[in-house]
Amino acid sequence: MFEMKNHTAIVTGAATGIGEAIAERLSQAGARVVIADLNLLDAEQVAARIGNGAFALEVDITRTESVAQAVEEVLRRTGQIDALVNNAGIAGPAGPIWEQTDEAWQRAVAVNLSGIFYFCRAVLPHMRARKYGRIVNIASIAGKEGNPGMVPYSATKAGVIGLTKSVGKEVATEGICVNCVSPAVVQTKILDQLTPEQIEYMTSKIPMKRTGKPAEIAAVVHFLASPDCSYVTAQCYDVSGGRATY
Numbered sequence: 001m002f003e004m005k006n007h008t009a010i011v012t013g014a015a016t017g018i019g020e021a022i023a024e025r026l027s028q029a030g031a032r033v034v035i036a037d038l039n040l041l042d043a044e045q046v047a048a049r050i051g052n053g054a055f056a057l058e059v060d061i062t063r064t065e066s067v068a069q070a071v072e073e074v075l076r077r078t079g080q081i082d083a084l085v086n087n088a089g090i091a092g093p094a095g096p097i098w099e100q101t102d103e104a105w106q107r108a109v110a111v112n113l114s115g116i117f118y119f120c121r122a123v124l125p126h127m128r129a130r131k132y133g134r135i136v137n138i139a140s141i142a143g144k145e146g147n148p149g150m151v152p153y154s155a156t157k158a159g160v161i162g163l164t165k166s167v168g169k170e171v172a173t174e175g176i177c178v179n180c181v182s183p184a185v186v187q188t189k190i191l192d193q194l195t196p197e198q199i200e201y202m203t204s205k206i207p208m209k210r211t212g213k214p215a216e217i218a219a220v221v222h223f224l225a226s227p228d229c230s231y232v233t234a235q236c237y238d239v240s241g242g243r244a245t246y
Helices: 017-027 040-050 064-078 103-131 149-168 188-191 198-205 212-225
Strands: 010-011 030-037 055-058 083-086 133-138 176-183 236-239
Touching: 010 017, 010 064, 010 103, 017 030, 017 149, 017 212, 017 236, 030 040, 030 064, 040 055, 055 064, 055 212, 064 103, 064 133, 083 103, 103 133, 103 149, 103 176, 133 212, 149 176, 149 236, 176 212, 212 236
Parallel strands: 010 030, 010 083, 030 055, 083 133, 133 176, 176 236
Antiparallel strands: none
16 A cells, blocks of 8 residues: 555655654655755765665755756756655744744745745656646644744744645646645654744644654655555645644
8 A cells, every 4th residue: 555666755754753654654665765865965875875776966946056956967867856844944033923034934935835836846747748746735723723932833834724725626636636744743853943832832732742753744644645646636734733723
């Protein structure tokens, strides 16, 4: 089930955390995974570890040219892009909106939202030509409910959900499924950017009373990135330990 043999999958931000877990899961399902990350050294280590033809690419998702070059390189080396997982993201500095700087806001928009826009736009011509594709965007429960002290993050993740639903409907008749996943707080290095109070606030709202694990997010992404996801598109899947109920 959910086999991805002979598929090529790009996973952004896959040098660590949730992205690394997703890359490993898709590789185990048979996919050749492209570890697309700004940190090339760590990306190469992940590619070497998971094997199955995986390779690393240094990509700055905030730059259109970098994204376009990455897509061209993947097509040159593999001839196809079957799945794209837009995972790369940042939490940004903690604090109320009146303490947030222009730079913090613009950086969150560039990484969390524009990067996904650029990558979707870059791969879709190829997917449309083949009449097949799977795109999975990593959003957040913060994009549905809004976390205090995280306005840029919450707003950009809400944007990811809207982008996903729009794009999914645009290509719904072309064999391409576009969905997103909204995790609650997950135990990764991104928590280093948050205060203990923020982590406690988010965890306290989870009925399971614990943080998620990267592998638990990867399990849901695996289905959405596979051929078995054939009648699900423009949807947002919560992986939240019960936090979100809508």
